[in-house]
Every structure is written in structure tokens, then in C-alpha cells.
Amino acid sequence: MTVSADAPPDGRADPEATLDRLVELGAVEEAADGTLTTTPAFESDRRVYRNTYDYMGDDGVATTVADLFGVDREEAHRLLDAGEVTTEDVVAYLAIQSFAEESLGTAEHAMMAELLSRIGPDTPVPAGVDERDDDTYRAFLDEHPDAVVTVWRHDCSPCDLMKGDIDAILGVVPDDVAVAGVDGESVPEFRREFGVDAAPAVLCFRDGTLEATETGRKRPTELAALFDDVYGQTA
Structure with missing residues (x-):
């Protein structure tokens, strides 16, 4: 995800430290076997944003990307078209912002969204299917x-x-x-x-x-x- 100029020089927060922070916030939990899953409480917040952005369309998502990352709409569309930012990234970014209920550093926030885009809850699909x-x-x-x-x-x-x-x-x-x-x-x-x-x-x-x-x-x-x-x- 794109981050602004107040991020570290490489534009990224440390993934392991950010994961520890997500666990501390109660958004992610780690099983005894090391499996990472998001918590029901976080998924409740993510569901609100996912339901909104699933049906918003590309223009609506691009507008949000432009607002979040301080770029113009043309650049926002480019980022989405290139897959550098996805709708799921936007959903995760907004959801953890709401869930944390505290100010998040720019780079940390972006890394949280990146991690949460890859970590999900246990599947609801039954075993054997x-x-x-x-x-x-x-x-x-x-x-x-x-x-x-x-x-x-x-x-x-x-x-x-x-x-x-x-x-x-x-x-x-x-x-x-x-x-x-x-x-x-x-x-x-x-x-x-x-x-x-x-x-x-x-x-x-x-x-x-x-x-x-x-x-x-x-x-x-x-x-x-x-x-x-x-x-x-x-x-």
C-alpha cells in the first residue's frame, strides 16, 4: 500500500512488530500451532466496511484511496488497476482504524492493513467440503x-x-x-x-x-x- 512521507525511509513498518501489535489490540490471535486468525470482534468491524465497498464500484473505491493516501483520482485508479492497492486493502485499513480506537502511525497502519488483507478468520466452510x-x-x-x-x-x-x-x-x-x-x-x-x-x-x-x-x-x-x-x- 502507498504511504505518505512521514513513514520510515523504506515506507514500511516492521511486519513482526506490527503483527505483535495486532495481537495486543485483539485483532489477531495465534493458535498453539502458530496458525494466525483474526478475531470475531475485528471481523465484525471488517464486515461493515466490506459490505459497503463490495458494492461501491471502482470510482467509489478510488475516491477513498485518493482521500486516504493523499493522491489524485487518476493516481488512485492507477494504483487499483496495477493491484498496488486493492479493495480488500482499503477495507482492512478502515476496519483496523475503527477497531483500534486510537491513533495509528502511518507506516504501522499501512502494514496492519497489508497483514490483515492476508489473515482471515477460520473458514466457515464445513470440513470435508x-x-x-x-x-x-x-x-x-x-x-x-x-x-x-x-x-x-x-x-x-x-x-x-x-x-x-x-x-x-x-x-x-x-x-x-x-x-x-x-x-x-x-x-x-x-x-x-x-x-x-x-x-x-x-x-x-x-x-x-x-x-x-x-x-x-x-x-x-x-x-x-x-x-x-x-x-x-x-x-
């Missing part, structure tokens, strides 16, 4: 024209209830139909392409085309009937 993201869902669908893609979210009671039935749900998917899952909060491109903005959700693709979308908690018997309609009898 192939997880995909905005970089990989298209390859999955190209490889599997008959597929079921499930959408999950953190802090989602219906999602948690459906996870309790995941083995039974997988058991009623036809043998020749592939299954994947996505974290709904991390796949804005997927959601826009297929018009889904709720979780849990089940999307059924037949011959490469989206044939059905169901949202809300669905029990295995309900999904078995859905799969019969889309793919033919599973028995």
Missing part, C-alpha cells in the same frame, strides 16, 4: 459442469444448523456431481456473478449453467428433492 474463493471458483465450475456450490458465513445460526447435517447433505448429492463451498463474505465476484447475497445458500449447476439457487437452512430431505429436480433421480 472443497473450499473455493474468487480466484478458484471459475476453474472449479469449468472442470465440473455438474456441481453444487454451497455458501456459508460466520455468525450465521442457519449455517451452523446446516453444518450439523453436512454428512447427510453430502450423502444425497448424486455421485457424478461435484461439491464445493465458499465463504460468502470473501467472494464478492462469485456473489455478483450469480446474484446470491445470503447464507446459507445452495447453487446447483447443470451442464455449466446455474439451474437453481436455494437460500436459508435446508434439511437433507429438502436438498435431495432439489437435486432430483436438477440432476434427475439420485436413486
Whole structure:
């Protein structure tokens, strides 16, 4: 991310020290095995900004980049187009600013956003389901024209209830139909392409085309009937 002139000479804060600061602030926690995840409290703040900027469009994001980093809009668009700054960077920058509730040094703030853009919460996708993201869902669908893609979210009671039935749900998917899952909060491109903005959700693709979308908690018997309609009898 671009930082202003009051940053250190190389324009970057020390990553390890910044990570320690994120842990101290309660935005990141480290498991015994060294795995880093963001905390539910931080993700609550990040969700607010992500929901705003997912649908703001390039011009809105560029305006924010220009305001945050003191560049003109043309330079802001260039930074976004070149991938030097991403929407996720902007979301992380604003979220940690809100979460910290204190003044952050420019370089430290930028490094926090860089780290938080790469660190996320434990996935809400159930164990045993192939997880995909905005970089990989298209390859999955190209490889599997008959597929079921499930959408999950953190802090989602219906999602948690459906996870309790995941083995039974997988058991009623036809043998020749592939299954994947996505974290709904991390796949804005997927959601826009297929018009889904709720979780849990089940999307059924037949011959490469989206044939059905169901949202809300669905029990295995309900999904078995859905799969019969889309793919033919599973028995």
C-alpha cells in the first residue's frame, strides 16, 4: 500500500512488530500451532466496511484511496488497476482504524492493513467440503459442469444448523456431481456473478449453467428433492 512521507525511509513498518501489535489490540490471535486468525470482534468491524465497498464500484473505491493516501483520482485508479492497492486493502485499513480506537502511525497502519488483507478468520466452510474463493471458483465450475456450490458465513445460526447435517447433505448429492463451498463474505465476484447475497445458500449447476439457487437452512430431505429436480433421480 502507498504511504505518505512521514513513514520510515523504506515506507514500511516492521511486519513482526506490527503483527505483535495486532495481537495486543485483539485483532489477531495465534493458535498453539502458530496458525494466525483474526478475531470475531475485528471481523465484525471488517464486515461493515466490506459490505459497503463490495458494492461501491471502482470510482467509489478510488475516491477513498485518493482521500486516504493523499493522491489524485487518476493516481488512485492507477494504483487499483496495477493491484498496488486493492479493495480488500482499503477495507482492512478502515476496519483496523475503527477497531483500534486510537491513533495509528502511518507506516504501522499501512502494514496492519497489508497483514490483515492476508489473515482471515477460520473458514466457515464445513470440513470435508472443497473450499473455493474468487480466484478458484471459475476453474472449479469449468472442470465440473455438474456441481453444487454451497455458501456459508460466520455468525450465521442457519449455517451452523446446516453444518450439523453436512454428512447427510453430502450423502444425497448424486455421485457424478461435484461439491464445493465458499465463504460468502470473501467472494464478492462469485456473489455478483450469480446474484446470491445470503447464507446459507445452495447453487446447483447443470451442464455449466446455474439451474437453481436455494437460500436459508435446508434439511437433507429438502436438498435431495432439489437435486432430483436438477440432476434427475439420485436413486
